[in-house]
Amino acid sequence: MEIKPITKDNFSEVIEIYKQGLATNIATFQNDSPQWEEWDNGHLDFCRISIYDDEKMLGWTSLTPVSSRCVYSGVAEVSVYVAQEARGKGIGKILLKELINQSEENGIWTLQSGIFAENENSIRLHEKCGFRLVGYREKIGKKNGVWKDNVLMELRSKNVGID
Numbered sequence: 001m002e003i004k005p006i007t008k009d010n011f012s013e014v015i016e017i018y019k020q021g022l023a024t025n026i027a028t029f030q031n032d033s034p035q036w037e038e039w040d041n042g043h044l045d046f047c048r049i050s051i052y053d054d055e056k057m058l059g060w061t062s063l064t065p066v067s068s069r070c071v072y073s074g075v076a077e078v079s080v081y082v083a084q085e086a087r088g089k090g091i092g093k094i095l096l097k098e099l100i101n102q103s104e105e106n107g108i109w110t111l112q113s114g115i116f117a118e119n120e121n122s123i124r125l126h127e128k129c130g131f132r133l134v135g136y137r138e139k140i141g142k143k144n145g146v147w148k149d150n151v152l153m154e155l156r157s158k159n160v161g162i163d
Contacts, residue, residue: 003098006048006060011036013057014050020084026119027081029141029148044076046106049098051091058086061095063103066112074109074161080125087121096129100155109161110154114140117149131155 006014015034021027034042043062050060059082066075078099082091103111113131115122135152142148 001058001094002052004050004052006050006062008036008040010050010057011039014039014060014081017057017060017081017083021081024119025143026116027122029143031144044106047076047099047102047108049095049102051095051098058083059091059095061099063099063108063111074107076103076108076111078111078113078126080122092122092125093128096125100129104157104160107160109157112155113153114150115153116143117151123151123153126153126155129155 004010018033022031022033043064047061047063049062051058059080061078061080063076063078066072066077078096080092080095080099082095100111111131112134113122113126114137115126117136131153132155133151134154137150137152139147140150
């Protein structure tokens with residue numbers, strides 16, 4: 001396994017895995033894939049992480065800022081996607097642990113995730129990586145005409161922003 005940064009050059013592989021997540025209807029409220037420029041502008045410049053096995057991307061993770069206000073500069077929202085054929089093999093855990101390490105190296109003190117309540121695998125993954133349940137948002141939005149509930153999870157760094 002090899003960790004590589006997400007760049008414009010491998011973005012087509014990111015989108016292929018993202019589309020597999022979209023197809024589940026439990027990964028995101030989005031229905032369309034972004035173009036590189038939109039994705040690049042919406043994500044932090046660091047923690048753009050992918051994992052490969054024999055030159056095949058198996059998954060990726062990244063961070064988006066939660067706010068432009070300076071008081072939230074160390075708070076970011078997690079995205080993590082694993083290729084369909086690689087699910088259940090520990091890839092998500094490798095990615096999320098790497099994301100946690102890199103986020104702390106870049107001054108992030110809180111990671112948060114909003115996960116569809118029925119996405120039990122993602123909830124378990126976050127729990128295994130130290131995230132805790134902080135809330136539940138009932139019928140927060142619709143996905144293809146169906147109301148979705150979100151489980152809010154958070155990981156507070158024990159190393160960054162503790163002073």
